[in-house]
Amino acid sequence: MGAVNAAGALLGAPPPLPGDPPAGSDIRGGHAIVTTGLTKRFRGGQVAVDAVGLAVPRGSVYGFLGPNGSGKTTTIRMLLGLVAPTSGEWSLLGEAMPAGLARSLPRVGAVVEGPAFYPYLSGEANLRRFDAADPAADGRTVRRRVGEALERVGLAAAAGKRYRAYSLGMRQRLAIAAALLAPRDLLVLDEPTNGLDPQGTREVRTLIKEIAAEDTTVFVSSHLLAEVEQMCTHVGVMRSGRLVAQGPLADLRADGGGPRLRVETADAAEAAALLEAAGLTGVSAAVHPDGIGEVTADLGDAVPERLCALLVTEGVRVRGFGVVRPSLEDVFVGLTGEGFDVGA
Known part of the structure; x- marks a missing residue:
């Protein structure tokens, strides 16, 4: 593991990702795992892990x-000392690695x-x-x-x-x-x-x-x-x-956006107009071949129960009503623009 510089305070990382500790702070004390620039290249130039900076509270x-x-898995093997990183620094339970493997x-x-x-x-x-x-x-x-x-x-x-x-x-x-x-x-x-x-x-x-x-x-x-x-x-x-x-x-x-209101109704146009009049933004309506429409809008600070009462009072035939919050899949697609395995 001579290629790894395990000394130092694990500082000086590349620009932090969301959730990284503040630059210059003592990040080992409050974190179980910390890595800075952890990288693994295999023979032939293949980069399996590229400058990963983890901060696990x-x-x-x-x-x-x-x-x-x-x-x-390659990252985990490096953390546990089973595979030597090509470059980078890491700590486990406050111990700088690989010197602290026997203690941690x-x-x-x-x-x-x-x-x-x-x-x-x-x-x-x-x-x-x-x-x-x-x-x-x-x-x-x-x-x-x-x-x-x-x-x-x-x-x-x-x-x-x-x-x-x-x-x-x-x-x-x-x-x-x-x-x-x-x-x-x-x-x-x-x-x-x-x-x-x-x-x-x-x-x-x-x-x-x-x-x-x-x-x-x-x-x-x-x-x-x-x-x-x-x-x-x-x-x-x-x-x-x-x-x-x-x-x-x-x-x-x-970060993936706020909650969205979703209304299922045969009166999609009317529902959309009422929600816009109520001050909601991002209102969109789509009508399916069976004539049933789906209207969505950014909920913001509005109270869902009051919106539902408004639609019903104005004669909109509400078949379904709910609030949808961004899922981890929504966040991932927003970050990478790619799909992901969501099955169990």
């Missing part, structure tokens, strides 16, 4: 979002592309073997710690069940349990819901929220917008190796 659930092949990694739990378990051993026996491979683990407390980890992920009742009989959701929860055999300040999960059915996805999502509620910072990568939107407080968006957006989820949504 302590106590957050940070969604590291991007399509497959955008550089998420015992406080970090990670599931990167899933650990390998023995199919014919039980979940409990697998965790015991996993724990035995950790030189820092205390063998005198292994029974208690394994039991607590299984309880924490909801697998205590299945502790004696063979791994090969576990569902995909149970296997992913066991992997997370393996990462929690010791107290962790930071949990790094690479695509934790990848390949899971809806039930398994809900199980893992609920578990991540519970872990975060115990003051553990969770850094979770995903290519699914819907999943990140449901469980994360902060988001970083990767595209082709670059970080194109970063910040609190609520702030990114606000």
Whole structure:
């Protein structure tokens, strides 16, 4: 890792992205992960990660979002010391890397592309073997710690069940349990819901929220917008190796525009005229082949209930009425002009 300059205060980054700490501030103390200009080039000149500057607040659930092949896993491998960056600086839990790996990694739990378990051993026996491979683990407390980890992920009742009989959701929860055999300040999960059915996805999502509620910072990568939107407080968006957006989820949504009013009615022209007369901006109307129209407008500070009462009082036949707020997909398309995987 000689190519990485891990000394210094991790300052002097390129122009900050939204959500970056103020320039010149001590960003390590309040952040679980910080990177400055983190870059990885492979042989042949391929740039997998291009000058990424992450700032992951302590106590957050940070969604590291991007399509497959955008550089998420390579970034995670660099953070954990599994791959040497070509250039750049980074810190974990306030420790400058790579010099601080020995001090910080015992406080970090990670599931990167899933650990390998023995199919014919039980979940409990697998965790015991996993724990035995950790030189820092205390063998005198292994029974208690394994039991607590299984309880924490909801697998205590299945502790004696063979791994090969576990569902995909149970296997992913066991992997997370393996990462929690010791107290962790930071949990790094690479695509934790990848390949899971809806039930398994809900199980893992609920578990991540519970872990975060115990003051553990969770850094979770995903290519699914819907999943990140449901469980994360902060988001970083990767595209082709670059970080194109970063910040609190609520702030990114606000950057995508304010709430929009949507009215479904057979009297689209009349509804649009009334909303414009009421002072709403951005009013547009479209009529579908079946004669039912959709009218949308920027809600601004208007009260939706009063607008609905106005339309009804003026004889507009309202079939549907609601307020639509910008989704993470809307924000992403606005930032990049490209589509994204939103499925689960």
